[in-house]
Amino acid sequence: MAQKAHVTSIETLDKLRVALLIFIEKATLVLDEVSEEVKRTRIWLQVEQGPLIARMQKQRMKELDMFQQELYTARMSALNETKTGYQQRVNKKRKQLRDLEDKMRTVKKYTRNFDSEVEPVAKKVEKLRSVIDVEMKAAVIFLTKSVKILEAYSEVKSVPKAAVAATTELTEDSEAES
DSSP: OOOOOOOOOHHHHHHHHHHHHHHHHHHHHHHHHHHHHHHHHHHIIIIIIHHHHHHHHHHHHHHHHHHHHHHHHHHHHTOHHHHHHHHHHHHHHHHHHHHHHHHHHHHHHHHHHHHHHHHHHHHHHHHHHHIIIIIIHHHHHHHHHHHHHHHHHHHHHHHHHHHHHHHHHHHHHHHHHO
16 A cells, blocks of 8 residues: 655745755765775875885985994994994984885785775765665656646646636626626
8 A cells, every 4th residue: 555645835845856956966076076085095005105105215225324334434433422323323214214114015005905995885885876866866856746746736726716716706796786
């Protein structure tokens, strides 16, 4: 058994239709933004981060070599006071290199696993886009047609009342003239 809708105002249906159109527009913009962000992140990982970290590693390696050379020179000159300062610089650069190597491993891991971790969520976003593009737009069309049908029905229903009122007035006018 079909449920009946009790519509008390055509304007309310029209407001719902307008609100649905606004929702569709905003949701589409958000979904577009999400899709673009996924693409930007993929490019950022694959194109930008790997070479950037590699350049930083190369630079730190040169600095480490320079500091190791200074440490070696200080050891050869037997300046005990300066050896500790050079040793600290060398240790600091080694730590920076280890940190960069960790970052590089992390970037490679994220790049390798990006599709398997992000794509399932991106597919859900695309399903939502499909619902909005197909079903929500169909709902707007349905509401538009419903409003038109109800407006036409209310006009048809109100025309006989006006005709009855006009007939009553004519009858009263003719009786008054007689």
